[in-house]
Amino acid sequence: MKTRVAIIGAGPSGLLLGQLLHKAGIDTVILERQSADHVLGRIRAGVLEQGMVELLREAGVGARMDREGLVHDGFELAFDGRRERIDLKGLTGRTVMIYGQTEVTRDLMDARRASGARTFYNAAEVALHDLQSDRPHVTFTHNGETLRLDCDYIAGCDGFHGVARRSIPTGVLREFERVYPFGWLGVLADTPPVAEELVYAAHERGFALCSMRSPTRTRYYVQVGIEERVEDWSDARFWEELKRRLPADTAASLVTGPSLEKSIAPLRSFVVEPMQHGRLFLVGDAAHIVPPTGAKGLNLAASDVSTLYRILLAVYREGRHALAARYSEICLKRVWKAERFSWWMTSMLHRFPDTDAFSRRMQRAELDYFVGSEAGRTSIAENYVGLPYEPVE
Ligand code: APR
Ligand code: PHB
DSSP, X not given: OBOSEEEEOOSHXXXXXXXXXXXXXXXXXXXXXXXHHHHHTOOOOOEEOHHHHHHHHHTTXXXXXXXXXXXXXXXXXXXXTEEEEEOHHHHHSOOEEEOOHHHHHHHHHHHHHHHTOEEESSOEEEEEEOTTSSSOEEEEEETTEEXXXXXXXXXEOOOTTSSTGGGSOTTSOEEEEEEEEEEEEEEEESSOOSSSSOEEEOOTTOOEEEEEEXXXXXXXXXXEETTOOGGGOOHHHHHHHHHHHSOHHHHHTOOOOOEEEEEEXXXXXXXXXXXXXXXXXXXXXXXXXXXXXXXXXXXHHHHHHHHHHHHHHHHHHHOOGGGGGGHHHHHHHHHHHHHHHHHHHHHHHSOOTTXXXXXXXXXXXXXXXXXXXXXXXXXXXXXXXXXXXXXXX
16 A cells, blocks of 8 residues: 555644645545544643634634634733633734534544545554665554555654654654643533633642633543552542632632532643654654643644645645654654743643742742743743644754
């Protein structure tokens, strides 16, 4: 079997790249380890930067998002019993779109199916070969059969635990990592949101976040120790803890209900350099992870996709083959800035075990300073709505 671009992974990165390339007439094959239902069963973030919104429209998959997504002009920071609004639109002229990653993935899967482009779900033993040659290939098994896919390029869109990054010989990549000493316990519920916009709350007992998927579906989080087990968190215990971390009037208006999903996610910052090797490009979570504070994970995957897509267009339409070597350098500029913002938001808003009273006062002063100054609020806002995509030239 032959294609132009072999895409490993049918998460948002792989599907979005596949859709953009399909629209441009560039053939792709997607290989995904799991079933489509399994991929759709994962609950992930739900805030889209304008750059990603525009990219989804460009890919021809923006219609349902534009109908059902919620445009938010701001968000709130809660601390010391008060709520302070960051006016994204007023400060930057830009907004964010509330639309779940699950829905983005579903729209992309529907578009791929309609396009007739080839996708192999339940593809096992995916292995990458001859990355340094002009004709790399991928082998995998499907329904008990071993198959070979020849291609020009491979896009490793297979997430943090995928095979693509691990296929690069040792010594080539440099890894940068920070593991945080806590996780987020998340609950999805069919309840009306406690506020019109997202509320990020810093509290002595730990961080909390009030988010939403729609006017009738909410997603709430509380910071928990890494040793915590989800079985130990009844719905009642979760709601009680969330309320304690919110300003009193916010807690009083919180509507609780049975959880539809409950899970704990660890927090990590991670980047590999470079994000490519020979004919393989690493895209999205395969190359970098951010902690969820600031909602940058999915958006950063989208900016990688945009960069790779524009490079491949120049390669195939204008014969600019040398541009491919610049993928990593172009992506990493934006990746590190998003890493910085996610790390900074995480550092400022969470309770770190074993930090002294002085450090806690510094955290609080930093928050107070940033929300109290227009320069500070603008800095938060321009990062939250998303820094500009790096030009490909
Ligand atoms: N072979 C084939 N597919 C694989 C393999 C493999 N060896 N390993 C992993 N995959 C698949 C996974 O099953 C998953 O569906 O690759 C896909 C990777 O998808 P994601 O983890 O969602 O990563 P990505 O598409 O880069 O999405 C960006 O942003 O909000 C964050 O972490 C969140 O998933 C989100 C990410
Ligand atoms: C979410 O809705 O799941 C969400 C929103 C904002 C974040 C992280 C997660 O920063």
